[in-house]
Ligand SMILES: Nc1ncnc2c1ncn2[C@@H]1O[C@H](COP(=O)(O)OP(=O)(O)OP(=O)(O)O)[C@@H](O)[C@H]1O
């Protein structure tokens with residue numbers, strides 16, 4: 526399996542910059558997800574890696590081989606698309622073995638590889654059928670089989686589950702991850718669904734506006750977003766943000782709230798005199814703990830039962846500055862009731878409201894990374 530390296534890879538369509546110069550290294554056997562909103566350049570990046578799209582500037586390496594100008598067929602990479610892209614007039618069997626026939630593999634190799642992938646994906650019963658007879662999930666299994674049968678150095682998948690309904694998507698997600706674990710194949714997987722990215726990626730490359738915002742493990746992008754875009758794009762809802770003004774070791778927040786700044790943040794925050802709002806305080810909904818003697822207070826604006834827990838929308842000040850707080854599913858909060866809460870110190874983050882970048886503590890707090898289920 527191969528390492529994939531992008532060095533200052535850029536794509537222009539005429540004057541339009543679809544991908545700004547990008548550096549990225551994907552390790553051999555890694556499952557990397559490109560995540561970002563529509564139009565941010567995910568597909569273009571993937572197509573440049575595959576060779577389906579030319580690179581305007583920069584270079585792409587597969588292991589130590591420079592492949593920037595090689596034809597897709599010379600790169601030893603398999604591509605799985607969102608819309609199954611099967612040949613409708615061929616049977617499932619013919620569809621799967623087609624890439625091997627195209628490179629003149631022996632009959633024996635073809636039979637052996639076919640039976641391996643068919644077992645792996647449990648689709649033996651589909652072999653004689655035409656694609657038109659298959660469900661969406663089965664079509665995508667066949668498309669995966671056709672990619673796997675080649676034993677490529679790397680797999681590229683562009684929203685391969687996007688056309689499936691929600692129930693199928695979840696089981697196929699697990700199947701693709703399982704296949705990856707069994708094959709240890711270097712995989713680059715594109716999605717705009719952050720839940721899918723969190724569930725599948727060894728690392729996530731968060732993109733927006735044609736550039737990388739952050740590269741990190743799911744826990745890193747969730748707990749330690751590099752900037753406001755990542756803080757809000759990851760998580761459902763995204764990270765809570767409240768504007769604050771630093772005064773000594775207190776942070777003054779909307780609604781007359783005062784938050785005592787932990788010692789490890791004091792030096793960083795004392796350097797943030799930007800004007801009205803010195804910093805944005807950020808915390809995930811599960812970082813707040815409701816408590817009668819809590820340090821901060823607000824008013825219940827709305828409540829939503831999410832099954833395992835209740836999500837409270839709490840306004841810090843007269844229906845403004847609403848933050849989301851995860852609370853016990855059985856707790857009963859009337860709209861308009863006051864609530865007090867504390868923030869778990871190791872889950873509090875700060876951002877510069879002008880540059881939008883995360884601030885760094887002088888002494889980073891230990892992070893309890895196991896506490897949260899991503900939902
Ligand atoms: N062949 C092309 N010619 C001109 N512009 C293009 C071309 N292909 C893509 N673009 C533009 O480049 C930008 C990035 O497109 P791309 O398809 O990579 O986005 P994406 O992140 O995959 O989005 P989506 O989630 O909608 O698939 C978009 O603004 C798109 O309109």
Ligand SMILES: [Mg+2]
Nearest residue numbers: 567568569683
């Ligand atoms: Mg796309």
